[in-house]
Amino acid sequence: MKNVKIFLAFAFIAISVIANAQNNAGLKLPQGFKATLFADTIGSARHIAITSNGVLFAKLMYPNKAGKSIIRLEDKNNDGVADNITGWGNYGGTGIYVKGKSLYATSDNDVFLYELNDKDEVVNPLSPKTIVKGLIAKNQHASKSITLDGQNNVYVNIGAYSNACQEKDRMPGSKGMMPCPILDSAGGIWKFDGNKENQVYGDGIRYATGLRNVVGLDWNTSTNSLFVMQHGRDQLNSFYPTLYTDAQNAELPAETMYELHQGDNAGWPYVYFDPYQKKKILSPEYGGDGKKEGGENAINPTVFFPAHMAPNALLFYTGSQFPEKYQHGAFIAFHGSWNRAPLPQEGYFVAFVPFKNGKPSGEWEIFANGFSGLSGDEKVKNPRNAKARPCGLAQGPDGSLYVSDDNKGAIFKISYSK
Amino acid sequence: MNYIKAFVFSFFMIGFVNEMSAQDLKKGKHIYETRCLVCHQADGGGVPNMNAPLDGSSNVVGNDLARLVRIIKGGYSEKIALDGMYYSNAMTANPDLTDADIANVLSYVRTSWSNKASKVTIDQVRAVKNKK
Numbered sequence: 001m002k003n004v005k006i007f008l009a010f011a012f013i014a015i016s017v018i019a020n021a022q023n024n025a026g027l028k029l030p031q032g033f034k035a036t037l038f039a040d041t042i043g044s045a046r047h048i049a050i051t052s053n054g055v056l057f058a059k060l061m062y063p064n065k066a067g068k069s070i071i072r073l074e075d076k077n078n079d080g081v082a083d084n085i086t087g088w089g090n091y092g093g094t095g096i097y098v099k100g101k102s103l104y105a106t107s108d109n110d111v112f113l114y115e116l117n118d119k120d121e122v123v124n125p126l127s128p129k130t131i132v133k134g135l136i137a138k139n140q141h142a143s144k145s146i147t148l149d150g151q152n153n154v155y156v157n158i159g160a161y162s163n164a165c166q167e168k169d170r171m172p173g174s175k176g177m178m179p180c181p182i183l184d185s186a187g188g189i190w191k192f193d194g195n196k197e198n199q200v201y202g203d204g205i206r207y208a209t210g211l212r213n214v215v216g217l218d219w220n221t222s223t224n225s226l227f228v229m230q231h232g233r234d235q236l237n238s239f240y241p242t243l244y245t246d247a248q249n250a251e252l253p254a255e256t257m258y259e260l261h262q263g264d265n266a267g268w269p270y271v272y273f274d275p276y277q278k279k280k281i282l283s284p285e286y287g288g289d290g291k292k293e294g295g296e297n298a299i300n301p302t303v304f305f306p307a308h309m310a311p312n313a314l315l316f317y318t319g320s321q322f323p324e325k326y327q328h329g330a331f332i333a334f335h336g337s338w339n340r341a342p343l344p345q346e347g348y349f350v351a352f353v354p355f356k357n358g359k360p361s362g363e364w365e366i367f368a369n370g371f372s373g374l375s376g377d378e379k380v381k382n383p384r385n386a387k388a389r390p391c392g393l394a395q396g397p398d399g400s401l402y403v404s405d406d407n408k409g410a411i412f413k414i415s416y417s418k
Numbered sequence: 419m420n421y422i423k424a425f426v427f428s429f430f431m432i433g434f435v436n437e438m439s440a441q442d443l444k445k446g447k448h449i450y451e452t453r454c455l456v457c458h459q460a461d462g463g464g465v466p467n468m469n470a471p472l473d474g475s476s477n478v479v480g481n482d483l484a485r486l487v488r489i490i491k492g493g494y495s496e497k498i499a500l501d502g503m504y505y506s507n508a509m510t511a512n513p514d515l516t517d518a519d520i521a522n523v524l525s526y527v528r529t530s531w532s533n534k535a536s537k538v539t540i541d542q543v544r545a546v547k548n549k550k
Contacts, residue, residue: 342456383465
């Protein structure tokens with residue numbers, strides 16, 4: 001009897017594993033791609049990073065039930081499911097980045113640096129080096145995302161603690177401040193030395209400005225430049241019902257990708273990008289009427305997407321496992337919208353944009369869908385009903401793509417085989 | 419005879435009060451849909467980590483009316499801990515809402531979705547406002 005029970009238990013596990021592999025962990029993927037549920041319920045997994053040995057690190061928005069906020073996941077038997085999960089850290093945050101044996105992680109105020117050993121285990125979990133400290137974090141857009149270039153410079157997003165830089169934030173009729181004082185210390189990307197300890201604002205440079213909030217960013221090694229995804233502003237219709245309908249608000253403004261060079265300005269809060277007019281339109285807080293253009297000195301987006309989908313991760317694919325179409329292209333994890341309400345929500349998928357010679361070479365498309373767990377093509381109506389929300393992306397040493405979810409804390413591993 | 423009159427009158431009054439109450443909830447629903455829904459969502463579920471849920475919220479169905487009135491009127495810009503989660507988005511102030519509007523919208527959210535708390539009267543809104 002006992003043997004039967006054990007047999008049944010094993011059979012059940014085997015069936016679960018096979019079912020997981022066969023239904024691609026619930027994801028809808030292009031032909032030839034497969035997904036496994038690499039991990040489940042590790043905590044609110046924001047960004048992820050992978051070492052050259054394939055060890056994955058996830059940064060949690062808050063410490064999980066075990067009180068850990070940086071999770072180390074290893075798949076020792078290489079079956080697509082993490083089998084060795086440990087963790088450390090007691091501070092929440094979004095950013096994580098690995099370069100060789102250096103592991104960078106962020107709180108909402110600081111950038112820390114941990115050292116990894118040969119097995120990619122953390123050497124100094126309790127005593128990281130503080131690389132940057134004292135960054136502004138005022139609840140709204142407080143999380144700090146990071147990436148590094150080839151020279152060990154670390155680029156940090158410092159989000160604007162405001163929707164549109166009004167005198168009174170999110171207050172109907174309140175005017176936009178001119179100039180917007182937030183831009184001195186937030187609403188842009190700051191560049192710091194990735195090796196130097198205890199840097200503050202004065203040690204870094206404001207690399208680019210006029211970015212309301214960036215969560216997804218990546219250094220593109222083929223163009224040798226920084227690319228970012230901006231979260232566009234909210235609530236055009238609630239504050240300006242005479243200028244914008246619910247339907248217009250649901251489509252305005254575009255979520256935008258920018259290629260940034262030092263000194264660039266993307267225009268927030270003075271303008272937003274209208275995906276239909278394909279123009280930078282003056283914000284209503286600054287006298288705009290939905291048609292007047294503005295932002296003469298502001299850069300244009302490299303790619304634009306439908307409104308409010310919340311791009312939380314950007315990754316340029318440098319692997320060779322995926323078919324040629326995907327090589328050097330951009331994957332974007334869209335966390336999923338909330339401010340399209342009362343209309344159905346959008347996003348909750350991973351999108352792809354092909355690139356050739358450093359420029360987009362085709363239209364964006366949905367790459368991986370089904371994270372919400374809803375059946376068929378049903379749209380998410382209320383964000384709390386989405387099972388998973390894509391938030392982080394990382395590329396494994398074999399070229400597989402990993403996607404993290406900050407709702408329940410799943411990690412999906414997506415691979416391709418002919 | 420008087421007895422019957424009184425009975426009929428009170429029956430009429432109950433119907434009248436119920437009708438008033440339904441009207442108030444309808445007004446509350448309208449305020450909710452035009453001002454609150456975009457963040458708190460159609461199902462009152464809010465947005466994880468950003469906008470606090472109203473459905474099932476211990477604050478919304480709780481007894482601290484003064485706090486609820488204060489937040490609706492003045493907005494909220496701090497990170498809030500609620501029922502084991504944190505919510506960080508700023509809430510818009512509604513200084514133009516009347517006491518009746520606040521009573522109506524509070525009555526609506528306290529009795530909608532899975533919420534089964536008491537309705538709120540204009541007098542209660544006035545009373546908690548005067549306390550400060």
